[in-house]
Amino acid sequence: MLLGPPLLGALLAAAVKPYRRFVGWTNALLSLFSLGAAVVLWRHVLAGDVLTSGPGEFLRADALSTLLALCVSLVGALAAWLGPGMGGDDGYDGAQARRFRIFANLFTLMMLFAVVSNNVGFMWIAIEATTITSAMLIPLHVTKESVEASWKYILIGSVGIALAFGGTVLGYFDFVNLAGHREAALNWTVLMASAPRLHPQVIQLAFVFILVGYGTKAGLAPMHTWLPDAHSEAPAPLSAMMSGVLLAVALYAVIRWEAVVNAAVGTKFTDDLFIAMGLLSLAIGAFSLVIQRNYKRMLAYSSIEHTGLICVGLALGPLGTFAAMLHLLNHALAKSTMFFLAGRVLHRYRTTEIRGVSGLLTAMPWTGGLFAAGMLAVIGLPPFGLFISEFALFRAGFAVGRPWLMGLVLALLAVAFVSMIGHLNRMLYGAPAAGVAVGEGNAWPLVPLGLCVAALVVLGLTLPAPLRALLTRIVEIAGS
């Protein structure tokens, strides 16, 4: 149920040539089925089940998979509804819309497959496939910039992910030495069961490869260099999917391995690595925000900053993991909304320069308003969900006795805060440049985006019980 709809959507889009509008609509409806399946999964997991299926427990969904499946199918649905080829003038022709529909569906499919695969080998294959499918979409409009961005993305992404494969091989090597060849030896459950007896040095070496490899895809510094280029040059729906959930899926893979390593050598080793990489990403993200002149790149650097924050959270004990997972959900909602809105702004102003955009509130009052709200959410102000998760993260940090670390993180967040507020001001106020039409235009895409912002406000005011239960179960799985 979860994996079927995107597969059908991709096949349909590939079969119908030339592109017709009904493909987009069918695709959008199918995406709701995936989302529904993820919600059903949520209910099952809360009832205490772990769903498995296929030969040798090939697919397996626990609480962690469920959270990721929810995020992916939600952002996938947004992309399906707001993507090219739904009618109206959206700046894409039929061939581009067809290509988008094929590869965006495959991209969603691979991300969903990665999070419900029990076999860490297949998880790797799926994540590698996300690189390939999403890279095909970056140069939807062929320009020098988009070609450059896609080349950097596929090369750095593939090399990174190849290193993660090296880590997977080393982990498997450790297991084979211990228990010999077994049919399901790459299954995460089997690895977990034998983790306490794994050789510490070997599994540590494996984890370094895993962290560098999947960290490249997650946008952790210093392997983040592809990210701002790819996010800023990709079409808006793809940027939303990459920033909102692709980074999260890569982190998911790291968390799966973290659980194995923690069971083998204790938490200190992974904690130290997470803090080092997280802080570096936060710092690079925050200071790059100061000098940004391009609002899509600004959002991309903000993603690096938030990934760093999640990474630090993972190192702060059970409370920190709880906060990090909540932050992951909030960030998926907020950042994908922002990229869709940025796409609308770009479509109207025809520039990605912050300087070129002024009077957003006059030219597009609703888009501008949502953009402002989303931006305030992204920088972590109340009453939005990200404020709550950042607050929880700080509490966790003080609880485990790391006040200095928290002070440093707070200072970096303040840098990001100040610079993004400044950029936002420049975009919202003033008079729109001559030649920029005033008025919303096609306004219905704002409805789902408005709902996302509303959901962020809800998450900022309360933590619904089902979500709390889900996150509590995840903390048990991650074992930190």
Place this chain on the structure above:
Amino acid sequence: MDSVFSQLSVMGSSLVLIFGLILLWRRGVTAYISAFTWQSAVLSGVTALVAYFGHDHELYWVAVALFLLKAVVIPRLLRRMERRFAAERELEPYVNTATSLVISGLLVLFGYAITRPLVAVSQLPTRAAMPLAMGLVLVSLFVIVSRKKALTQVIGFLMLENGLALLAVLGTYGIPLIVELGVFLDVLMGFLVMQIFIYQIHETFESIDVEQLNRLRH
């Protein structure tokens, strides 16, 4: 018996590594493609060797698939691209040949250092060759970051994959067949997409020199 196997695996792996080093001191993509083809053929031979001595019949299939994919199909596609861009040669890498060779020597040593726990833990007769595979992984990474032509970077990436495949077969006698097949599929798809992008780079920039890819900064 085991010592013959051990020596053969070390010899095969050394050959695989040496073909990787050719990228550092030869100029011209043609030489790189031949080096890659031979490297893949030897890698496939090492895989078959492990299949024979390790009595693992699945690995024969992996060896055959590896040979077809990396020693026949991909080199053929690479040659076709090379003919398209015949006028372009790898002239000056970011790091000159002498320095490159010294750095690679150090990287191979580093490979030995970080694989020490692996060699100490393993009981397999192939364990002595594992540092060579790690060395190839590191040298390929260095090739990717120090070369300017998109095509050379792709060959570096393919060699990185070869290094990892060698590590897998030496250390574990091969990962499960079904996963291996998925990996092959990914390698092929990834390579095809890279190929598309190289053609796009050539069309939009009229060269495949990645130094020109500098429009996106900060």
